[in-house]
Amino acid sequence: MKAITLRNVYYSFDNTFVLENINLEIQQGDYLGIVGPNGAGKTTLLRLILGIIKPHRGQVLIYGQNPEDYLKSEPIGYLPQRISQTLYDFPITVQELVKSGWKKIKKENFEWALDVFKISHLRKKTLRELSGGQRQKAFLARALALRPRILLLDEPTTGIDPYSMEGLLKILESLNRDFAITIVVVTHDIGTFAHEAKCILCLNRRVVCLGEPRKILKDEYISMLYPERTIFPHKDA
Ligand SMILES: Nc1ncnc2c1ncn2[C@@H]1O[C@H](COP(=O)(O)OP(=O)(O)O)[C@@H](O)[C@H]1O
Ligand SMILES: [Mg+2]
Structure with missing residues (x-):
């Protein structure tokens, strides 16, 4: 297809x-x-x-x-180029970021995306508290939480x-x-x-x-x- x-x-x-x-x-x-x-x-x-x-x-x-x-x-799902380097100081938490990708993210998909990238424990951290790699994972989880094809x-x-x-x-x-x-x-x-x-x-x-x-x-x-x-x-x- x-x-x-x-x-x-x-x-x-x-x-x-x-x-x-x-x-x-x-x-x-x-x-x-x-x-x-x-x-x-x-x-x-x-x-x-x-x-x-x-x-x-x-x-x-x-x-x-x-x-x-x-x-x-x-x-x-979309990860823009250099997004995690550009928005490094954005004053939101991982959980807010991951939920912000679409109108309504289902709870199970949100949890799944955090789990896939192994960042569940970081959900309450703000972006500036993360390492570059962790921030990249947060943006990837945001794309994945949409459950895109x-x-x-x-x-x-x-x-x-x-x-x-x-x-x-x-x-x-x-x-x-x-x-x-x-x-x-x-x-x-x-x-x-x-x-x-x-x-x-x-x-x-x-x-x-x-x-x-x-x-x-x-x-x-x-x-x-x-x-x-x-x-x-x-x-x-
Ligand atoms: N907003 C823009 N205005 C004018 N030129 C642009 C703009 N965005 C990209 N370009 C030009 O289009 C070409 C392709 O850019 P881009 O798709 O970003 O390339 P790549 O991602 O392969 O590095 C480049 O020559 C770039 O300078
Ligand atoms: Mg490019």
Whole structure:
């Protein structure tokens, strides 16, 4: 079943296309990693899927509906880029934050989301009392408490330590496998997500390549995507 469809999607800022002719089909239960250099249009792509912005040409469909129609009855979980670093001093508690994602969060889903990210004990703490990793988990729990069928994560591993990162990867894998949540994750950790995601999209204004990680990790694609090839630890090592 198709969860997300983009057909001939174009988007521009100030008369410059930042996304061109994007065609993409994400099936229910997929786990897609999106990689690409800064400015490639990754965040813009997520915002199009969420209906926050509309394509200048082409079409975005969520389960066959326009995002705004879909969102009238169904939530989409979203972790915006750098949100936990930006809203670090927000004067609300974890519990208030997690409940703030949607009109009415069911108690069982709220408890489940706290439990998944192992932050139940932190519910009364304010955001400024948390470590960066804990705050990131609180924002992730906020997205998950909606019980969404689709989870969009924009660079969720930025700024968290390797231990938290490993935990996060396990959680995402379980949400995808055990709860059939469709996951789309924007990341610079291509080496890591190549082992996790079922499919990788290399984006640089256009779809550079799309497919299974083992196919995408071939040098020819990587060099097409990142001509300088400086940000891959396995290349520098
Ligand atoms: N609000 C905006 N106004 C003008 N240009 C923007 C705006 N948001 C993003 N852009 C531009 O669009 C391009 C894609 O941005 P973005 O989707 O954030 O890329 P990525 O997430 O891959 O780093 C960049 O060149 C960026 O400068
Ligand atoms: Mg971005």
